[in-house]
Amino acid sequence: MPETTADTLLQIENLRLHYRSSRGIVHAVDDIDFRVDPGEAVTVLGESGCGKSSLAKTLLRVLPRNIEECSGRIWLGGQDVMPLDEEQYRRQVRWTRISMVMQAAMNALNPVVRVGEQVAEPLRVHQGWSAERASQRAAEVFRLVGIPQDFLRRYPFELSGGMRQRAVIAMALVADPELVVLDEPTSALDVLTQANIMNMLKRIKAELGTSFILITHDVSTSSEIADRVALMYAGQVVEFSDAKNFFRNPAHPYAQLLMKSVPRLHETVEPAHIPGQPPSLLDLPERCRFADRCPSRFDRCEANPELFHVPDNRKVRCWLYEP
C-alpha cells in the first residue's frame, strides 16, 4: 500500500520497464521506488546506460514499441495513473500535470515554425485554448525563463543554443504543470550558459514552487538544484537520500566511490576511478549488481539486496545497511 501522505506529489512503486531486443530482454528500469514532494527537486543521478532516461520515459509514457513489461504504480497526487489509457493519460496528465524536457530537445524544435507558436502549442492542442490566449501565456513563460519578448516571433535557427534550451523549458512550463522532468537539460551547453540555466531553474523553483526531476550523469550539476538524490546503478535505485547527506556523507559503496571520482576544482584531493564497468542490462547477475566492483563485498552480496531504510530518512540498496 502506498505510504502516500497528503503532501506527496509523486510516488513511484515497483516501477519496471523491460525492453525486447534481438539479444534478449533489457532490464532498463527494475523495481524503482521513490517519491517527490511538492516544490521539491529530486535528481536522478547515474552513468550512461543505467536506465535513467527510460525512467523518465515511463513517467511521461512516451515509450517505444518493443516493450516486454511495463508495470508498477505511479501515484500522482493520490491517483494511480498507470491504469489510465493513452487518451485519458494525454488529456489528464501529460503537459498539464507532468511535463518533460527531453534530452537534446533544443535541437528538435520545428525549424519552420516560430518559437512562440511552438511554445504555445501544448495549450492549444491539449487544453483547447485560443491562439491569442495561448500566445499571451507563451509571452508570460518567456519572461519567466528570461527570453526577450521579441524572440516569440523568431525561428529556432535565429536563437543561440542557450536560448533554445530556455525555449524548450518554457514549453514544459507553459501549461503550469506540478512536475517537470528535465533529462540532461544542460549537457550540450557551455559552462557559463549551463550555470545561467541552473540559476534560472532555481529561481523558477523558488518562485512557482514547481517540482522538478532532474536527470543527469554529472554529479556537480546534480548538486545545483537537488533537495534529494536518487542514485541509479544498472536499472535500480541504489541510494535515495537528502542532498545534504548524499553529497557530504554518501552511504552506498557505489555512491562513495562516485563522489571520490569527481574531479574537484577548488580542492586538492586527487580523484580516484572506479575499476570495472557496470553489468550489461541484458544479462544481469543474481547477486548485488555492484558486487563485482565493490570494495566492501562480503558473503551476503551473493543475493540482490532490497532498498533498506536507514536512519536520516535514507534508503540504501546494500547488505551493509540491513537492519
Added chain:
Amino acid sequence: MTPGTQNQHPLQNTDNAQITLSVRDLHTWFELRRWGIIKVGHVRAVDGMTFDLEQGESVAFVGESGCGKSSLARTILGLHKPTQGDVIFEGTNLSQMLRSERIDYGGQVGFVQQDPYGALPSFMSVERILREPLIIHGVKNRREQNERINAALEEVRLTPVGEFRQKFPHMLSGGQQQRVVIARALILKPRLVIADEPVSMLDASVRIEILRLLQQIQKSRKLTLAFITHDLSTVRYFAERVFVIYAGKIIERAPLEDLISTPCHPYTQALLTALADPDPENAERYRELPGGEPPSLLAPPEACRFHPRCPHFMEGICDVEEPPDFSVGQKHFAACWLNQNDQQPRGHMS
C-alpha cells in the same frame, strides 16, 4: 580580407628549455560563401595565437564550444592550412615542409579524438587499426609490426593482448575504445600528442582512469601533451599549464594552480565561478555570472572580445583597443586592461 599584420609578440621564450612546438601569430580563418559563390566573410576560428610548448610538458587549452580550440588542434596537425602565421615543430616550419617531411610529421604528432566510436573504423579489428599507421609509415617487417601492436596495447592496458587484437570497436566499452584510440596515437612514438576532449564522451568513473593513463604515458615517454577541453576540472591534476581561449584568442595563460587561485581575466573568473564542485549548498545560492553568450566568430566584437559581457567593462578603453598580454605573475599573462600598470588583479568571485 586578410588578417592584419601584428607586431612582434611580447612573449618571447627566455628559458633554455627545449621547445617542441612553437605557434606564432596563428590565424585560421574559414571562408564563408553563400550558394557556394558569393563570399560573405570569414569565420575567424583562430585569430592570432602565439605560444610555445616545451618538451615534456602537459598543457590544457580551455574554452567553450566554438571558441576555436579544435580548429587550433587541427591546424597544428596540418589538417587545416593556416591563413596566416606559423606552426613550427622542433625548428621546422610546417608550411615549408616537403611532402615526405609532412608524412613524417604525421608520425611525430599523435591525435586523440573526442568520440572514440566515431574515430575507429567499425569494419576493422583492433589489430588492423593499429597496423594501418605502421604500414603508412614504412614499418614493413611483419614481426616488428606485431611486436609494436602488442607493446602499444600493453601500454594502454588492454590485456590479454591476444584477445583484444581480434576485437572490433563495437565489442569494446567506451573506455576501451578510447584506449585503442590512444594506442593508435602512440604507436608511431610521437613527441607531441594532442588530445581533443579525450574524456568528454565517457562516464565519470572512467574519465579519471583514461586521464591518468595519458598522464602516465606522458611522464614515462616525456611527451609533450596538449589537452583540449571545455571543462577545467577534468584536467585539474593532469596539466601543468593552462591556456584559456575565448572567441579565437588566448586571453589568459598561467600555471594551473595560479590560474585557479588568482585568475586575472574576468572571463576566467566567470568560468571558475560557473564550475561547481558538488556541494549541497549549491542548491541554495545563485551564481553571479555574466549573461549573454560567446560572440559569432564571423564578426567578433572590436577590441577586447569579452567587453560586451564583461562585468568590469571600462568604456573608452575595452571597446577601443585590444588588450595585449599583461604579465601578472611568473609565467602568468592576462589579456585584459584591468591588469595594466600592475593594477592588483581581483580574486575570482566565489
